[in-house]
Amino acid sequence: MKVIKFGGSSLASSHQLEKVLAIVRADARRKYVVVSAPGKRFSGDTKVTDLLIQYARQTIHRQDTTTTAQTIIERYAEIGHGFNVADEQLEPIFKTIRDLPKQAYADNTYLMAAFKAHGERLNAQLVAAVFQQSGLNARYLDPRDAGMVVTDVPDDAQIIASSYPQIERWANSDQILVIPGFFAYNRNGQICTFSRGGSDITGAIIARGVHAERYENFTDVDAIYAVNPSLVPQPAAIPEMTFREMRELSYAGFSVFHDEALIPAIQGDITVNVKNTNHPEAPGTLIKSSREPNLNAPVTGIASSSSFCALYLRKYLLNKEVGLGRKILTILETHHISYEHMPSGIDDLTIIFDEHQLTPELEQTLVQEISAAIHPDEIHFNHDYSILMLVGENMRNRVGIMSRAAGALAAQNIKLIMVNQGASEISIMFGIHDQDADRAVVALYNEFFK
Amino acid sequence: MKVIKFGGSSLASSHQLEKVLAIVRADARRKYVVVSAPGKRFSGDTKVTDLLIQYARQTIHRQDTTTTAQTIIERYAEIGHGFNVADEQLEPIFKTIRDLPKQAYADNTYLMAAFKAHGERLNAQLVAAVFQQSGLNARYLDPRDAGMVVTDVPDDAQIIASSYPQIERWANSDQILVIPGFFAYNRNGQICTFSRGGSDITGAIIARGVHAERYENFTDVDAIYAVNPSLVPQPAAIPEMTFREMRELSYAGFSVFHDEALIPAIQGDITVNVKNTNHPEAPGTLIKSSREPNLNAPVTGIASSSSFCALYLRKYLLNKEVGLGRKILTILETHHISYEHMPSGIDDLTIIFDEHQLTPELEQTLVQEISAAIHPDEIHFNHDYSILMLVGENMRNRVGIMSRAAGALAAQNIKLIMVNQGASEISIMFGIHDQDADRAVVALYNEFFK
Structure with missing residues (x-):
């Protein structure tokens, strides 16, 4: 059935x-x-x-x-x-x-x-x-x-x-x-x-x-493509991908298949086949729980999304302060806001949000409540923020992906505001300025698919 | 005086x-x-x-x-x-x-x-x-x-x-x-x-x-060196550095000047001069609140430390769950544990700790309490974890540092478990395996100082 x-x-x-x-x-x-x-x-x-x-x-x-x-x-x-x-x-x-x-x-x-x-x-x-x-x-x-x-x-x-x-x-x-x-x-x-x-x-x-x-x-469409076809003409089709790859790519803007639809599919381990009504003989893209490794193709897809913003805050000795992160997250929870990532330095913390959750009033409230709770030396929202995702199961345990990706972006003079690799082994996330996003996607596509 | x-x-x-x-x-x-x-x-x-x-x-x-x-x-x-x-x-x-x-x-x-x-x-x-x-x-x-x-x-x-x-x-x-x-x-x-x-x-x-x-x-010693002199013979001396640079480097193992001693110095804006009793005419290293940019030397120092460990946890849709991060941080706070960094993916979260805070019993307690609170699909501590820090005020607003650093590490076949850039503009942090740490420091030194 x-x-x-x-x-x-x-x-x-x-x-x-x-x-x-x-x-x-x-x-x-x-x-x-x-x-x-x-x-x-x-x-x-x-x-x-x-x-x-x-x-x-x-x-x-x-x-x-x-x-x-x-x-x-x-x-x-x-x-x-x-x-x-x-x-x-x-x-x-x-x-x-x-x-x-x-x-x-x-x-x-x-x-x-x-x-x-x-x-x-x-x-x-x-x-x-x-x-x-x-x-x-x-x-x-x-x-x-x-x-x-x-x-x-x-x-x-x-x-x-x-x-x-x-x-x-x-x-x-x-x-x-x-x-x-x-x-x-x-x-x-x-x-x-x-x-x-x-x-x-x-x-x-x-x-x-x-x-x-x-x-x-x-x-x-005949398949899910490795990159947005409006940025790269006739990009590589993805013959198969895992649920995790699809979710990481959905996260940064891939919209062919609704990301919430992946949850029942994952829970029921139902293989999904994205196909074209106008071209039903094309195999389309399979989305499934696992797939055979292909070491020649470390990257499966590249996505970018400008629907994120970042709250930057700086405070001396922030990393020594037990409970500081918890205080901030409690404030977010009070307002029913989930955060995406929270890269932290010794004195600095950036919290990245899905912008859709926020309004100017809510941002002001957050800044006020966080300021009152932890007295930062500096705090501000940054809206000129795009997330760029490089996703691939075959990146797992591979050396040199970051080097190639960062090299391709540097060659285009694209400044990295944030780099987050470490939780997921199958993705690297970059924070870049909005105006660099399209060029960045093309640069990474040319590096890994040409 | x-x-x-x-x-x-x-x-x-x-x-x-x-x-x-x-x-x-x-x-x-x-x-x-x-x-x-x-x-x-x-x-x-x-x-x-x-x-x-x-x-x-x-x-x-x-x-x-x-x-x-x-x-x-x-x-x-x-x-x-x-x-x-x-x-x-x-x-x-x-x-x-x-x-x-x-x-x-x-x-x-x-x-x-x-x-x-x-x-x-x-x-x-x-x-x-x-x-x-x-x-x-x-x-x-x-x-x-x-x-x-x-x-x-x-x-x-x-x-x-x-x-x-x-x-x-x-x-x-x-x-x-x-x-x-x-x-x-x-x-x-x-x-x-x-x-x-x-x-x-x-x-x-x-x-x-x-x-x-x-x-x-x-x-x-005549000065604070850009890198541990036991790894690189006669490394470059650091003539001057900012408090932030010193703190970032102390954090990952630079021990010439006690990191807690920086706090009163910062609070009182007291310039520190590290000098050699056996060679008092040498200028030593100045540590101060700000310094002139030197665009030819983006990197000030490179440090590594194996005194960190990571708690990895995976749970489907972790990033959608409001309150999950807060629950974890509340548990840490109960045990008076501060965390260093918490890079997160869509389903994964890594929490990096200063290992000195933990004991095997405490680790077991944390795993049990976090498991009971958020029911992760996977949770474990990873002790084969070194932090590698590339620090420099002149890295601010520079394009291509990540590319050069990742390239130098890839050339030595060093796997990046974690990359954290984004909060502090003056440092990039890599998580690598313990056995790669010394080679990694040397590779970055050769890239940025030779």
């Missing part, structure tokens, strides 16, 4: 859905089909999810929603009509769209979550109808019936572990089950979504729950 | 003390003379401090102490007789030595502290007598009378800040004050010593207290 997930571009039109149908037909083990909302059909098109967000905002602000609702309906109608799905099957979908503003919601965040989730929910109903129309033994399976229960965070829910035994009851299905991605219900039965792009997460949860032999994740 | 401190080898014999006398006479500003206990006169000789430790142990174990006491007495007698100090001035010193076992001590740790402290105490009395005999207007000043009060830790005391206004009363002395190093008294009047080699600390405290223009620290 395989779980197979299709991204929005694979489901954007009836033309695309033909390819999906062919892929599902091509392998009888593809019994669990997780779908996103219809994505862009062409450059400049609007994703159904974005239309639904607009629809939700108009509803909240009591604006006229007629045009938006109709635009959404037409997206589903185009797909359904393309497969001659009967109107009596399409009408409930259209009605649900029109009726969305009339439902009761606990507040606007639940309203927004429910509107967005219907992109996937209605698409899964439509795809199930298309599959039936095309002669497949398929049915729609709602996340509620699948057994998925999530935490009560309307726009960033997490699966609750007790869901898995419930999902397991759907193992060894004879029917093709079409399941909407991206959302499930909290214990009160309210819709909560995962973070954006979270259909990957649904697929991984189902794969873990039903003990799938593989989780095929269909998207619109 | 200058504070001038002489180490044990400068005071080991009447021959050496002649040199000390000449140095004190050569500069009328040298009014505060801090002395160590007599050190080794020749290779294989025993320092008076070590004789006193033996004397204390024999006393504790009620063994015969006659020979040991007499050996100690002869060391002081040789010096006194060399300067024709009258017997009535020497006899109280000899009597104090003989009577040490008869004094009352709170317990054996205070006994040990008091025995050891008398190496300095009696030597300062003797040196004062020699100075007087030689026509100098000199007197002995006991730490109690100087105003020094320390924390109640018999073998690792710290100065209490309220001592400084008391010491300040001795500023602008007309007389030469000879002050014993290494010890002072707690609030109960009991002798407590600084950590071993702590006469440097006394000198720095006095220098801060009397606002000395300079603290001259006389030892038996």
